[in-house]
Amino acid sequence: xxxxxxxxxxxxxxxxxxxxxxxxxxxxxxxxxxxxxxxxxxxxxxxxxxxxxxxxxxxxxxxxxxxxxxxxxxxxxxxxxxxxxxxxxxxxxxxxxxxxxxxxxxxxxxxxxxxxxxxxxxxxxxxxxxxxxxxxxxxxxxxxxxxxxxxxxxxxxxxxxxxxxxxxxxxxxxxxxxxxxxxxxxxxxxxxxxxxxxxxxxxxxxxxxxxxxxxxxxxxxxxxxxxxxxxxxxxxxxxxxxxxxxxxxxxxxxxxxxxxxxxxxxxxxxxxxxxxxxxxxxxx
Numbered sequence: 001x002x003x004x005x006x007x008x009x010x011x012x013x014x015x016x017x018x019x020x021x022x023x024x025x026x027x028x029x030x031x032x033x034x035x036x037x038x039x040x041x042x043x044x045x046x047x048x049x050x051x052x053x054x055x056x057x058x059x060x061x062x063x064x065x066x067x068x069x070x071x072x073x074x075x076x077x078x079x080x081x082x083x084x085x086x087x088x089x090x091x092x093x094x095x096x097x098x099x100x101x102x103x104x105x106x107x108x109x110x111x112x113x114x115x116x117x118x119x120x121x122x123x124x125x126x127x128x129x130x131x132x133x134x135x136x137x138x139x140x141x142x143x144x145x146x147x148x149x150x151x152x153x154x155x156x157x158x159x160x161x162x163x164x165x166x167x168x169x170x171x172x173x174x175x176x177x178x179x180x181x182x183x184x185x186x187x188x189x190x191x192x193x194x195x196x197x198x199x200x201x202x203x204x205x206x207x208x209x210x211x212x213x214x215x216x217x218x219x220x221x222x223x224x225x226x227x228x229x230x231x232x233x234x235x236x237x238x239x240x241x242x243x244x245x246x247x248x249x250x251x252x253x254x255x256x257x258x259x260x261x262x263x264x265x266x267x268x269x270x271x272x273x274x275x276x277x278x279x280x281x282x283x284x
Contacts, residue, residue: 030178044157051068063152081148142155150183154185193270216271224254233253236255
């Protein structure tokens with residue numbers, strides 16, 4: 001079995017006014033990697049490059065051990081489930097008709113699995129796709145992605161626009177998928193709390209540059225929130241501070257734990273607070 005489900009090395013794609021610049025990311029097999037970034041950061045460009053929808057200007061991409069520019073990648077796509085930010089099925093089809101269509105698309109189509117997911121997601125059997133809510137459309141796309149023996153799911157804003165209850169249900173399905181050691185997920189989202197729940201690794205794209213790709217738990221160990229008197233804050237090494245604000249009673253600072261003096265404690269920081277601070281730091 002390959003050590004990595006996905007390896008991206010020095011990926012570069014240039015557009016007028018924007019460049020996805022020299023991005024390298026590795027997703028170990030059996031893990032979930034969350035791709036975070038503001039709108040326009042390059043998340044969709046990266047994902048489209050991985051699945052072959054965009055031709056990069058430079059870089060190497062290996063998916064499930066296969067170069068995605070090789071002739072073998074066409075066959076490898078059978079093992080990749082893709083859900084983009086808009087579900088695309090013919091408007092006039094019902095769930096059962098989608099099932100019949102997908103049987104002709106994938107050699108490994110699992111009809112029983114698909115219909116079980118459709119029932120679990122409470123998808124109506126008599127409605128046509130154009131009458132589905134956004135949540136129903138995304139759940140249909142996810143059910144299809146999970147029903148042809150995929151080992152890698154690639155999800156671009158698949159939870160965007162869903163209500164919290166539906167999002168939680170979908171995240172549970174993703175966790176179940178990766179209980180199988182050979183299954184992996186790359187998921188992009190601007191809902192950072194969702195990714196913090198399920199991801200093993202976090203990659204942060206900002207204005208086309210990769211600011212970090214780290215194990216989530218290691219990231220949370222590296223940074224923390226410290227509440228300090230102003231005098232204590234002023235005495236800190238400035239390299240220890242990512243961001244700070246005056247609370248009126250003192251200073252709350254996002255800090256690098258390793259650079260704190262002995263005796264100063266830092267509480268757990270959220271992934272969201274870390275990436276916001278890094279984005280602001282990157283503007284300086």
